[in-house]
Amino acid sequence: MSLIYDGCMEAVVRAPAMFIFRFSPTKSFHSLPSLSFLPQLSSRSIISSSKVLSHRSISHRSHSRAMAVGSQTNMIVDTSAKGAESLFRMAVRSMEKVYLDRNPTAKAVLDLVLSVDGNQICYDHFAFRTFGAVIKKYVKNLGNANRYAALASTLGCLTWETPSYSDYQQLARESEYAAWTLVNGFTVNHVTISVHRLKSQIGNIKSLNHFINEQGFKLNSEGGILKVSPDGLLLQSSTVADSTIFNFSDGVSEPVPCSYIEFAERLVLPQYTKLTNEEIKEFHRRDGFEVGNADKIFESTSMDQITRKAA
Numbered sequence: 110m111s112l113i114y115d116g117c118m119e120a121v122v123r124a125p126a127m128f129i130f131r132f133s134p135t136k137s138f139h140s141l142p143s144l145s146f147l148p149q150l151s152s153r154s155i156i157s158s159s160k161v162l163s164h165r166s167i168s169h170r171s172h173s174r175a176m177a178v179g180s181q182t183n184m185i186v187d188t189s190a191k192g193a194e195s196l197f198r199m200a201v202r203s204m205e206k207v208y209l210d211r212n213p214t215a216k217a218v219l220d221l222v223l224s225v226d227g228n229q230i231c232y233d234h235f236a237f238r239t240f241g242a243v244i245k246k247y248v249k250n251l252g253n254a255n256r257y258a259a260l261a262s263t264l265g266c267l268t269w270e271t272p273s274y275s276d277y278q279q280l281a282r283e284s285e286y287a288a289w290t291l292v293n294g295f296t297v298n299h300v301t302i303s304v305h306r307l308k309s310q311i312g313n314i315k316s317l318n319h320f321i322n323e324q325g326f327k328l329n330s331e332g333g334i335l336k337v338s339p340d341g342l343l344l345q346s347s348t349v350a351d352s353t354i355f356n357f358s359d360g361v362s363e364p365v366p367c368s369y370i371e372f373a374e375r376l377v378l379p380q381y382t383k384l385t386n387e388e389i390k391e392f393h394r395r396d397g398f399e400v401g402n403a404d405k406i407f408e409s410t411s412m413d414q415i416t417r418k419a420a
């Protein structure tokens with residue numbers, strides 16, 4: 110048996126202007142809000158990919174390109190063509206539905222923010238995890254199955270055989286990130302609310318963290334609740350992942366971590382601070398990601414955080 114893996118990948122769909130999570134007032138408060146898009150905006154999406162060299166070391170890098178390629182999984186999203194764009198939107202909507210159905214905390218937090226802030230939320234990014242290369246036993250017979258990563262994300266299914274509990278445990282000892290991917294596949298790892306685009310008093314991350322905490326949701330405390338980039342301009346926090354019962358192939362059913370929701374506030378770059386609020390656009394703000402922040406945010410699915418008593 111070979112469970113060798115050579116690191117995980119993260120693919121991030123950075124789409125601050127494209128995705129708006131809109132609450133429909135005709136539906137009940139707890140109904141699923143529908144995802145809609147700003148039609149006048151460019152179809153460019155940004156996907157950044159990065160390789161996790163070890164389970165403690167991850168980097169996010171942001172690349173802006175119309176043809177966005179998600180990591181090395183051949184998950185290609187060509188948003189330059191109209192047809193592909195609508196397909197992309199449908200796919201994102203399906204991924205989002207799987208994500209919200211499986212993660213009651215993420216859904217509850219989104220509902221809560223919508224209830225306070227009005228009827229729409231902008232996403233900062235969607236993130237996925239994939240294997241860098243191999244968990245040989247599971248991936249060896251798949252051939253080009255990784256090509257179907259995007260489809261698997263929309264359906265919420267694995268593209269490899271259901272793993273055994275013993276394999277899961279063995280992998281988890283080496284890397285919790287890889288073990289997460291073994292049971293969650295290419296489903297959305299987290300969705301991120303763009304905090305500075307909220308309109309109400311929770312439109313800054315400290316107030317939002319306080320509010321979320323007050324409502325009884327556990328925030329990831331790794332390195333402190335608030336993760337701040339060295340330049341002080343990218344502020345992030347996240348909930349702790351929900352757990353779900355996974356039925357392993359050897360008949361064992363055990364809880365495994367699923368996904369979480371993240372919050373990101375991007376402050377205005379120093380050269381633009383003289384602009385008025387109305388003049389400030391997304392490109393006037395801090396872009397990209399930060400390794401130090403990402404490392405800590407990724408602990409949201411760790412057993413340390415999941416089993417931690419609420420702070």
Ligand code: NI
Nearest residue numbers: 236299301371
């Ligand atoms: Ni993220």
